[in-house]
Amino acid sequence: MFLKRITFLREDVQDYHEYPFSIPSISNLHHLDIDNKVTFFVGENGSGKSTLLEAIADKCEFNTAGGSRNNSYDVHAAGSALGDYIRLSWMPKITNGFFLRAESFYHFVSHIDEVDLTGFRDYGGRSLHEQSHGESFLSLFLNRFKGSAIYLLDEPEAALSPQRQLSFLRIIHDLTESGDCQFIIATHSPILLGYPGATILSFDDGRIAEVNYEETDHYRITKYFLQHREKFLKDILEE
Numbered sequence: 001m002f003l004k005r006i007t008f009l010r011e012d013v014q015d016y017h018e019y020p021f022s023i024p025s026i027s028n029l030h031h032l033d034i035d036n037k038v039t040f041f042v043g044e045n046g047s048g049k050s051t052l053l054e055a056i057a058d059k060c061e062f063n064t065a066g067g068s069r070n071n072s073y074d075v076h077a078a079g080s081a082l083g084d085y086i087r088l089s090w091m092p093k094i095t096n097g098f099f100l101r102a103e104s105f106y107h108f109v110s111h112i113d114e115v116d117l118t119g120f121r122d123y124g125g126r127s128l129h130e131q132s133h134g135e136s137f138l139s140l141f142l143n144r145f146k147g148s149a150i151y152l153l154d155e156p157e158a159a160l161s162p163q164r165q166l167s168f169l170r171i172i173h174d175l176t177e178s179g180d181c182q183f184i185i186a187t188h189s190p191i192l193l194g195y196p197g198a199t200i201l202s203f204d205d206g207r208i209a210e211v212n213y214e215e216t217d218h219y220r221i222t223k224y225f226l227q228h229r230e231k232f233l234k235d236i237l238e239e
């Protein structure tokens with residue numbers, strides 16, 4: 001455990017009508033305690049998960065387009081609007097880690113292709129461009145993620161099949177059990193959210209609050225859909 005608390009520097013905000021302060025979950029934030037090696041951000045689309053995760057990455061001095069402190073490359077509009085308005089409290093402070101942003105992963109991969117001199121040692125021995133989207137995510141998790149580190153992952157399931165999501169749960173387990181790793185993961189995956197003992201923070205209803213797995217829409221809707229697929233579809237499609 002490294003990152004313990006995120007404090008929103010409310011007194012520095014000029015205008016709560018402007019992005020990112022206009023996002024309800026952010027505008028109501030004072031501070032957020034992180035007390036678990038594995039924390040999930042969940043919530044409806046647009047509820048502010050990526051905005052906060054990106055701000056944490058920014059404060060960690062990770063590339064906000066994706067990567068670590070060492071990955072210097074530019075992607076249009078990849079900055080963080082909230083980064084200057086939060087303070088991170090650490091125990092102890094670490095600088096090692098990675099920010100995975102599914103939406104700009106392609107740019108990260110091109111950057112690695114340009115700068116790697118190791119034969120892609122940290123990526124399974126092959127350019128990530130020569131691996132499928134899901135394979136490249138798994139290669140990254142398996143080979144680059146190690147040691148004391150904080151991993152900030154924005155929708156890692158975007159490229160992963162259900163089977164690979166289960167593999168990823170195993171990787172989280174191995175890294176947090178044997179190493180000193182902390183994960184904060186924004187996700188819509190009911191499989192990832194099921195990681196045992198994780199803290200789940202919901203960004204819905206204009207606040208950030210801890211919820212149980214079974215209380216998440218992701219769990220409830222998926223479960224209902226699988227159990228009552230025909231009725232569910234009939235209701236939705238005939239409405």
Ligand SMILES: Nc1ncnc2c1ncn2[C@@H]1O[C@H](COP(=O)(O)OP(=O)(O)OP(=O)(O)O)[C@@H](O)[C@H]1O
Nearest residue numbers: 019023043044045046047048049050051052186203
């Ligand atoms: N650069 C920007 N300028 C203005 N508004 C933005 C910007 N980026 C995001 N927003 C808005 O801020 C809100 C929160 O966006 P954010 O990406 O943090 O949501 P999210 O919870 O991660 O959503 P999703 O689950 O769809 O990824 C959204 O309403 C979005 O339209």
